Each structure stands twice: as structure tokens, then as C-alpha cells.
Amino acid sequence: MTDEGAIAEEATETAAEPQDMGSAAAQQIPDTRGIRLARIGGAHLLAWLAAMGLFAAADSWSTVTALPLAGFLCVIAGVIAGFVTATLIHEWFHFMGAASARAAYDIPASPGLFIYDWKFDQNSLEQFYRMSIAGSIGGAVAVLLVWYNLPTDSWGRAAFHGGALAAFAFGAVIEWPVLRRTRSSGEPLAELSRIDGGVLFRALLTAAVAGVAWAALLR
Numbered sequence: 377m378t379d380e381g382a383i384a385e386e387a388t389e390t391a392a393e394p395q396d397m398g399s400a401a402a403q404q405i406p407d408t409r410g411i412r413l414a415r416i417g418g419a420h421l422l423a424w425l426a427a428m429g430l431f432a433a434a435d436s437w438s439t440v441t442a443l444p445l446a447g448f449l450c451v452i453a454g455v456i457a458g459f460v461t462a463t464l465i466h467e468w469f470h471f472m473g474a475a476s477a478r479a480a481y482d483i484p485a486s487p488g489l490f491i492y493d494w495k496f497d498q499n500s501l502e503q504f505y506r507m508s509i510a511g512s513i514g515g516a517v518a519v520l521l522v523w524y525n526l527p528t529d530s531w532g533r534a535a536f537h538g539g540a541l542a543a544f545a546f547g548a549v550i551e552w553p554v555l556r557r558t559r560s561s562g563e564p565l566a567e568l569s570r571i572d573g574g575v576l577f578r579a580l581l582t583a584a585v586a587g588v589a590w591a592a593l594l595r
Contacts, residue, residue: 450532458539469514542587
């Protein structure tokens, strides 16, 4: 082997070492349920901070300048922030309901909206009811938290309230009929599988109407 070839090979091996060390270090970190849960919690926190940061910036701009464009953007940001806030609280209450019921579930490896994967074949109907109802309680808690902590002295802030109620209504239209049907059938997985595009469209339409009406009423 020529000197130039030896030097090139040594340089390649040296450059690969940090990557190999990083991969080895990553492999040594145990992928436990707690770490997965912390990963999802961190992703949710970042999403919430982003939505709140967007709303805070738009709200400040609208308050300082009173520009119509600033007010419009504040309304959009308020809807997003309110919806994200209530949705995340809703999902974490679902998780707390599952944990309090000592239900069987897995934590997904990749962060997403849903915090756990429910094991239908290992859980009872009582555990399913507790988990499901806890989510609705969380949605109601979110609406109340917004009610007591954010005034409605502008359209943007009223839109925040509307977004929170819209998230609650969206979840209710999807989940409450499942609970009602499960009382008769005893098959939560089968009832959940009946959620299709039509159900999602009705939930979205109901959420939009409820959110707009609530914001208008408060303003």
C-alpha cells in the first residue's frame, strides 16, 4: 500500500470514530418506558411552548399597534394555542386515567400526540371506562383553567377560550358515542373501529361551531 493510501485510510478511520462512539453511546442508553414517556412529555411541552409563544407574540403586537392584521393573526394564534392546550391536557388525563386504573399499555418509541398504546386484550371494561372518562375530565379542566387565567378583553384572547372549548367538543363528539355503544356491546375496540371520516368531519364541524359561539359569547 502506498503512503498516500495509508494516510487516506487512517483519516477515514479517524473521521468515523466519533460517529461510531456516538452510536455506541446511544445504544448503551436503555430504552425504558420512563425514558419514552419523558421523550413524549418533552415533545408535548415544546409544542405547547411554541403555540403559546406564537400567541404571546401576536397578542403583544395586537395590543401595542391595534393593527387589523395584528388582530387577525392574534385570533388565529389564539385558536391554535387554546386548541393545543386543551388537547394536550386531554391526552395526559387519558394517560393518568390509564395509570390510575393499573391498565396494561405500552409507551410508543417515537413521540406523537398519543402517549400510550392501549392493550385491549389485557384490560377490562372498567379500566377502559376510567381511562376514557379521564380524558373528558381533562378537557373540562383545560376549559376551566383558561377561564380563570385568561381575560376575554380582546378577540384574540376570546379566540383562545374558543379554541380550548373546540378541543373539548372535538373529543366529546368522537369519544362519548364510543362509550355509549360500548355499554351495550362490551367491545371497545370494535366501537373505536367505527370512527371514520364522517365521524371526524362531524367532530370538526361541531368543534368549530362551539368554539366560534363560545368566543363570540365571551367577547
